[in-house]
Amino acid sequence: MAESITTDQELADAIALMREAGTDLKDYELKEAKGGFPSSAVESIAAFANTNGGVVILGINEKTFAPVTDLDVRKLQSQLAQAARERLQPAVQIDIQVLHYRQSPVLVANVPELDIMQKPCYVKKRGKMDGSYLRTGDGDHLLTLYEIDRFMENQYRVARNDLVAVPDATIDDLDPDLLHQWMRMQRAGSFERSTAMSDEQILINRRVLADDGNGTPRPTIAGICALGSFPQKFFPRLNVVFTSFPTSRKGDILATQRYLDAENIDGPIPAMISGALRAVSRNTRTGAVVVGALRKDIPDYPLPAVREAIANALMHRDYSPEAQGAPVRVELYPDRLEIINPGGLFGPLTVEALERKERTQSRNQFLARILEDTPYTDTDGSEGKVVENRGTGYPIIAGSLAQANMAPPFVESDLDEFRIVFRRRQTQDGATDSATDMKHQILTFLANQSSAGTAEVASRFDISRRTAAQHLNDLRKEGLVEAIGAKNSPKRAYRVIKN
Structure with missing residues (x-):
């Protein structure tokens, strides 16, 4: 405000x-x-x-x-x-x-x-x-019309893009193994009348299938994305794009190469989650901490937190026609990991309420419900479901980071997209300097603002005003930001210097 x-x-x-x-x-x-x-x-x-x-x-x-x-x-x-x-x-x-x-x-x-x-x-x-x-x-x-539509969705808390029947798709475009395991969960559920229903009736009731208007049941966007053999046959950009960048700034002209690794990760949502996790794992290092007299190997980023963030991005992303050309992006930098999905927080949910773990809100209610019973095999071979849908997503992320003695994530949301940023762990061998890491995070934040004051930076990153002022002053001395306003004015602000 x-x-x-x-x-x-x-x-x-x-x-x-x-x-x-x-x-x-x-x-x-x-x-x-x-x-x-x-x-x-x-x-x-x-x-x-x-x-x-x-x-x-x-x-x-x-x-x-x-x-x-x-x-x-x-x-x-x-x-x-x-x-x-x-x-x-x-x-x-x-x-x-x-x-x-x-x-x-x-x-x-x-x-x-x-x-x-x-x-x-x-x-x-x-x-x-x-x-x-x-x-x-x-x-x-x-x-834009897209932004007005997102406001209207938030106002009426109604987004039904996941229920749209996919033209030309048939039940044969669903993955047989995923569908079999998911259907078994439905039959074993608490709704006793499911035993008297046909498979097609269950699929229609759970909105995996919907009538296309001509009397033909076809997979919905929710159904094809959660349980499809290859959803990208119909929606090439409903996927995950992973990129590992060589420097902390995308498009840095000083970089000798544009990226270190890049991959289009396709498939149904369970496959995209595991594929994105493997991409993050192979591009990050394992450091060490000393616990008592023992050395313990630890990754740059806790994989449970990364997995939850990617699953949330795919479940809560905007599936409207205007957003179907935008993938979920997983971007790895030397100092941080960013996960970005089209569409901001839905309904009355705010970043502040999310960080206080007060509530959850689903843009794609039917997709979320399907994913609760969709089987998932993690990179370590453990099995479970894609999501719990119990409002535990962000608490799992924050808890995993806290357990690893890492800073809370930086979260940003607007009408167009949602972004969660993990700061890279400071390992014992000096792989990452926490002060440098924080400065990069502040610089990223300022790059998305016209300007921001010391108090705003301190509040955003949960640091003291003195620490925020020190980082801002360092960035100013490095020629990356400039100060506007009198030196001792409470309204003194900082902005990124455009090259």
């Missing part, structure tokens, strides 16, 4: 940041308003309401950052309140402050983030498709 501006000093600090950056920032939008109420202010309010909140400031020149003279504060205040109340759907309850900058009055509107059930906020006269905005970087941008 963006910080509000409620005092003259906070206003001065915010303007100083923008002056040094030479532009608006992700949390602040300047409007001169010299000729009257700017219509673009309505778009900015909608954008902030759809993102993380923010502040619209009227009465400051966007180029010189000087206050405007002869500002009709009373009229603008009324117009601003009316616009937020009557020109947006839903109405946004903004907090309007009349503050002063260099002895001149300035109108400040603190815009709260709307609840997920109210998004997207849009300009009424343009409609939802042409009047919904999102705040990215220093500007307001129209939402």
